[in-house]
Amino acid sequence: DAGITQSPRHKVTETGTPVTLRCHQTENHRYMYWYRQDPGHGLRLIHYSYGVKDTDKGEVSDGYSVSRSKTEDFLLTLESATSSQTSVYFCAISAGENTEAFFGQGTRLTVV
Amino acid sequence: KQEVTQIPAALSVPEGENLVLNCSFTDSAIYNLQWFRQDPGKGLTSLLLIQSSQREQTSGRLNASLDKSSGRSTLYIAASQPGDSATYLCAVTGGGNKLTFGTGTQLKVEL
Secondary structure: OOOEEEEOOEEEEOOOOOEEEEEEEOOOOOEEEEEEEEOOOEEEEEEEEEEOOEEEEOOOOOOEEEEEEEOOEEEEEEOOOOHHHOEEEEEEEEOOOOOOEEEOOOEEEEEO | OOOEEEEOOEEEEEOOOOEEEEEEEOOOOOOEEEEEEEOOOOOEEEEEEEEOOOOEEEEOOEEEEEEOOOOEEEEEEOOOOHHHOEEEEEEEEOHHHOEEEOOOEEEEEEO
């Protein structure tokens, strides 16, 4: 299995609070992604990174920010959590352009 | 905008049957197509990656084909087993090395 660790694995938080999810990789892959998975919508891209400090928005980026200060870590922050952000969040990595993507085990986030 | 569709949404077959899962995409300008498996409550496991220049890839009992010009891919599973029960997802890679996913086919293989 690709060395991807997501933390925490489960979190319950209150509306309006900030939340940070962490993705850590041991593969030294260039690309890192954050997706959310919701029933009826499949997986949708939130943000991605193509190198340290190089990030870009995905399809559903509103309400989320990211940071990548080291190759191995990609952080996803919900500035002020809302109930619509209740979801399962997946981190993915890939070595370079046109290469295989590998996924972490996911973080289940509930906003109450 | 790329749209990826998977049909059927759910499928139930008896053990030992050969089966085909379908994936279609609207924009043929892709770099590759990847098939994944997802077990309940788990992450995605990569099964096969087909580059845009390839027609098919095989891994064990799995065979994936790609017809880029028509925007279609199939995943063929031979001699299905109960352990194959899972949700199967296809994803295409476009500009920016970003994956666009279908909503998946939920497969149940019954004894």
